[in-house]
Amino acid sequence: xxxxxxxxxxxxxQEAETVTLSCTYDTSESDYYLFWYKQPPSRQMILVIRQxxxxxxxxxxxxxxxxxxxxxxxxxxxxSDSQLGDAAMYFCACQPAGGTSYGKLTFGQGTILxxxx
Amino acid sequence: NAxxxxxxxxxxxxIGQSMTLQCTQDMNHNYMYWYRQxxxxxxxxxxxxxxxxxxxxxxxxxxxxxSRSTTEDFPLRLELAAPSQTSVYFCASTPGRGNEKLFxxxxxxxxxx
Numbered sequence: 001x002x003x004x005x006x007x008x009x010x011x012x013x014q015e016a017e018t019v020t021l022s023c024t025y026d027t028s029e030s031d032y033y034l035f036w037y038k039q040p041p042s043r044q045m046i047l048v049i050r051q052x053x054x055x056x057x058x059x060x061x062x063x064x065x066x067x068x069x070x071x072x073x074x075x076x077x078x079x080s081d082s083q084l085g086d087a088a089m090y091f092c093a094c095q096p097a098g099g100t101s102y103g104k105l106t107f108g109q110g111t112i113l114x115x116x117x
Numbered sequence: 118n119a120x121x122x123x124x125x126x127x128x129x130x131x132i133g134q135s136m137t138l139q140c141t142q143d144m145n146h147n148y149m150y151w152y153r154q155x156x157x158x159x160x161x162x163x164x165x166x167x168x169x170x171x172x173x174x175x176x177x178x179x180x181x182x183x184s185r186s187t188t189e190d191f192p193l194r195l196e197l198a199a200p201s202q203t204s205v206y207f208c209a210s211t212p213g214r215g216n217e218k219l220f221x222x223x224x225x226x227x228x229x230x
Binding site: 004035042043044045047050091093100102103104105107108109110 | 148150157158159160161162165167175205207209210211213217218219221223224
């Protein structure tokens with residue numbers, strides 16, 4: 001069983017500034033994947049970034065990067081140079097790496113990010 | 118490529134009514150999923166399928182049924198709708214390789230009154 005906890009229901013940031021969204025997880029799996037998904041008001045689910053737990057190097061995608069602390073079971077998302085289009089609900093999610101577990105994600109409760117101009 | 122297509126986008130049901138949420142994908146993905154998202158919450162897995170003819174329960178399957186007769190289609194059936202089933206329903210698919218992302222549909226907003 002897995003649990004994912006996002007302790008920040010809401011966050012706000014000024015345009016062009018940096019913001020970090022927190023996520024902690026718990027899993028009994030020895031190997032797993034971690035994801036951040038973005039859900040704008042359109043409701044569409046958009047993958048922001050993903051991390052393979054066996055990789056020590058933190059994933060980076062343009063302005064988005066993660067701080068993956070495996071021992072602490074922490075997976076935070078840093079958004080640099082925030083843009084108005086970054087305003088959305090952000091979900092952290094965890095998935096076991098086994099073949100029967102593809103796509104079976106456990107999601108956190110979400111963090112609403114507001115970007116102020 | 119249309120991706121994952123869900124219909125309808127919105128629906129209001131009365132308590133006790135039944136309906137089928139349609140989902141189709143044109144990416145030849147073997148793996149398909151139904152998630153529900155309650156207001157202000159994360160998504161929870163209802164049912165999933167690893168290929169035509171194979172389905173299995175997720176975390177919250179009660180009150181739902183699914184079938185998978187083709188690779189493309191994965192309909193979700195609600196029998197005897199209840200207010201607790203008011204939610205946004207997402208269908209998703211993936212090729213089924215490791216950390217491949219999920220391809221989501223645009224969701225169906227269902228209200229049971």
